[in-house]
Amino acid sequence: MTEYFSDAIVRFLHQQEIDYVSFNPGASFRGVHDSLVHEGHAEIAPEIVMACHEEIAVAIAHGYYKASSRHMAVFTHANVGLLHATMAIFNAWCDRIPLFVLGGNGPLDADQRRPWIDWIHTSQHIESVVKDYVKWCDQPTSQRATMESLYRAFKLMDTPMRAPVFVAMDFELQEQPLAADVRLLPRSAARPTTLPPLDQAAAAELAAQLRDAQLPVLLVDFAGQDARTVQPLIDLAERLGLAVVDRGNRLNFPTTHELNLSLVGGELLRDADLVVALEVQDLASGLGSFLELDEDGRPANGATVVVIGSTDLLTSKWAADYQRFLPVDRSVAADPFTTITALSEQVAQESFSTAEFLARRDARTKRLAAAHATARAGWACDAEQAKAAPVIQVSAAVAEIHRAVRDEPWVLANTGSVTIDGWVKRLWPLERPLSYLGLNGGGGLGYGPGASVGAALAHRDTGRLCIDLQADGDFLYTPSALWTLGAYDLPLLVIVMNNRLYLNSTQHAARIADARGRDVGRSRIATGFDANPVDFVAMARAYNVHALPRVESIEQVAPTVRAAIARIKECGKPVLVEILME
Template identity: 70%
Template sequence: MTTTYFSDLIVEFLHQQDIDTVVFNPGASFRGVHDSLVHAENAGIAPDIVMACHEEIAVAIAHGYHKASGRHMGVFVHANVGLLHASMAIFNAWCDRVPLFILGGNGPVDAGKRRPWIDWIHTSQNIESVVKDYVKWCDQPIGQRATVESLTRAFKLMNTPMHAPVFVALDFDTQEEPLREGVRLLPAGATEPTRLPPLDQETLGYLSERLLASRMPVLIVDFSGRDPRTVAPLVALAEALGLAVVDRGNRLNFPNTHPLNVSHTGTEVLADADLVIALEVQDLVGALGAFLPLTNQGTPANGAELVTIGFNELLTSKWAADYQQFVPVDRSIAADTGASIAALRSLAEDPAGPFATEAFTERRTERTETLAAVHTRARAQWSLQSQELKNREHIHVAGALDEIHRAVRDEEWVLTNTGSLTIDGWVKKLWPLERPGSYLGLNGGGGLGYGLGASVGAALAHREDDTLCIDLQADGDFLYTPSALWTLAAQDAPLLVVVMNNRLYLNSTQHAERIAGHRDRDIDRAHIATSFYDHPVDFVSMARSYGVHALPRVEKIGDVAPTIREAVAHLKAHRKPVLVEILMD
């Protein structure tokens, strides 16, 4: 009779929760689970394995996979050293509010069962303390029944708003024990997340009164698009009420080509805002300050009323201040995002409702026309700027991005990563971000090393369809985790990597220039220890060494679009990754 081990039950749990892929860099502390994943008798239930060369890459792969698909990829990390490697990527996911199911090896906690040396240095008391301040929940269970309960609780909690990573340590000895009699999984439905209610009638009445009275209501969005199903209803709501929309862009929340979207316009028309509704906005002060003068408390100096709808207060770290500055808003509402949008939309579109009056319709029409004119003027100016910048001797990021889009505009593309604030800012001005899920946002925590791994994960999520996954990859971020190229090649993940190579840590260079200028010192020395000018990296050769097809480096603006087209044709023909390096200012 074949012996069943507890690690086999862990694999059964992954199958029960529809986790069809796991990712890890191998480590002895979860060798029991590893054996169960590859055991022939578990082939019918075991998830596929994606091997990464570093735990930071493994977590980033799962991060990008979830953002692209809404599905979970399980992550395993080696005892303490692996968790320490993974910690940066876990922090990114925490700030990005992405639920990741992270399981770590540890132990044996029973010191009498440890092998000399290695089991001692790779066993930790309270191993979860490494990440406890930036995961939603963590545990170090000992014993089989306790571990089953911890796995179930962790899975439930990570999917309950606010979403965030969870971590469970798996004791080395517990994994390798034969399954004890009577130990079994809890029902699959036990992990169903707790759900928030929609807006109640009193709150709907309150918002209705404020919206009816407002001359210039502004809707700020930030994370609502994590559920792509909210985009179309949000557009309908904005149109029904004539709302000015400012998209902070941590997801694709609202089409940037829609005439009510006045993000990044710097327009004075929003200076008249008298009601601001912030929907799942993380940095409220930053969002408000983009278009309104603020008091030192972060509130609008013009007295505009502030209402927040979201979950920020339901999840705060005692260690990281990602919760941002406290703002004394007029009303803070915790409610389900999709259901709340639907309730507001139903009220706004009710032909017998409060917004059906002739007076409101006239005011909405006038406001909509004003906002549309601002939107159209801004987008025309941005397009003109990008064309003018193409005349520079060296390639400018705006010109490159415009040319890249020209080459892929007829494809159904997804931007898996936009690399840096500079690249991201121009993307939002020049690319039509319209399809829900076609833009996945930045890294969340500002931690370099995210882009390539997350893009591999997104490409794996789209491996079975014809979507063109595009990673607009900053060179500095790339150099943190270049071995992600190995996983990219090994998995044949259909990803177009476009390395936007300015041979700089641009943000650090800009800070160096700024401080030198403030001190009346030589800003020409700002590139020292912030650039790769003296020892440039050959990304084309690097990619080829890992087995990734790479085209010759692009150094002229006129070569950008033809090279991208060639890369896309190769990717579509072979469904394998391609890398293009663009040398730019």
């Protein structure tokens, strides 16, 4: 029986333990598509998760990886498919997610092209569309070169700092019989290069600095990508009495821990004399949240800043997501988990048990814990008072949703917007690694529905309740993700937080009008949906997703969410709840 090169690509995916591939079908990868559905490959082919748009397909893989730390493959159709996928790939780039994106192209040999369609769907250097926001890309032109590129791409995307990769698969090559000299390499060929830990001398020096500092702060951002870091980070903070400021791109440190000063540290931490930044992308915003910076970006109070991680190992020449450049006292490329381990070994020594140090640590811990407790009590009070408003407020809705789900093993797949996300971090106990998956990375709308589908796919057999706190504006970019959700019966609780506007745009419009002395009341023009409101309940039902009646009072929130959970438990299928709010 003839074996084709596309069959070898499927065997590669199986070798690398890829269980799912996501795509919107396209003729430029029809060879691989045939190999995926070929009955002879039933035991090895990844399961197909079909999407109605490439942006959704990429977001599904994005959310799946964040929920499981496992890879999906994404296929994109030549030209038009990749162009549709670009926003989602950019989100993954900014979010530092390793995505394995394979794109059809060609035939590059013009003599092999069909009239019209193959010509408009073939590109010279198709990878140029995404080359500035993927870690590596290639357009190989032979079977052997393509196989090598697959291994190289897989290896590089997982080597810190992680990010998406893209490899083009020539239409004609896919459909050729497999050449005799083309074979798979050992699976280990795709293993990533690893970063070393902080060396012993550097770990000893930094541990001593942390011990001797009057107000040391640990600033964290992407360390929680590796779930193993969370508990050692807690242990280290407690042992040293560190104030922790979590930038929140991942669950790095429990929001309920008494040393977590992420949203309350401004005044209390302004005298910090040592900041250790662990895998922090936006150092300027992180430091600026509690320290005054001088015109050069250094702490005005002279605090020492030490940066550890891999963020400097990945920059784009096109996108400025590397943020403002700051001079720091020391910057070290090192693995976060093994670095925390190395520091922990140092602080176990006798010099960290002196009466003077322990007294200073305990006094500092008491002061930090009091500020943390006061802030959380204040936020809870604010949310409670907001329940009296005539229209449902974000804080009140977030509190009531948690009241309904608090006894469930929940996973927050998406928190929709900066506003919703902020209240979640104030009111929900984000404590378990991978129970909070963060926002979209690139600020590109359309992420939430697909990413939540991917997270639900990762958890469909775990018994955990996946929740998508879905902003309405974001939803309207990629609503056909509901088709995939319904088609695969993925148990996801979608809660549409419907304020009938693009809140961020409305706020900007109001600010500029106010600054110019103009009518702030006109800020909703072309930023809201008041003139033509969307019925998300009807939309869900059109895609065969069960939806409960719209919630329009705060008293209905918790009971409706509980009813949705009961339905998911009973049927193992998705449910949508729409909350009309301010």
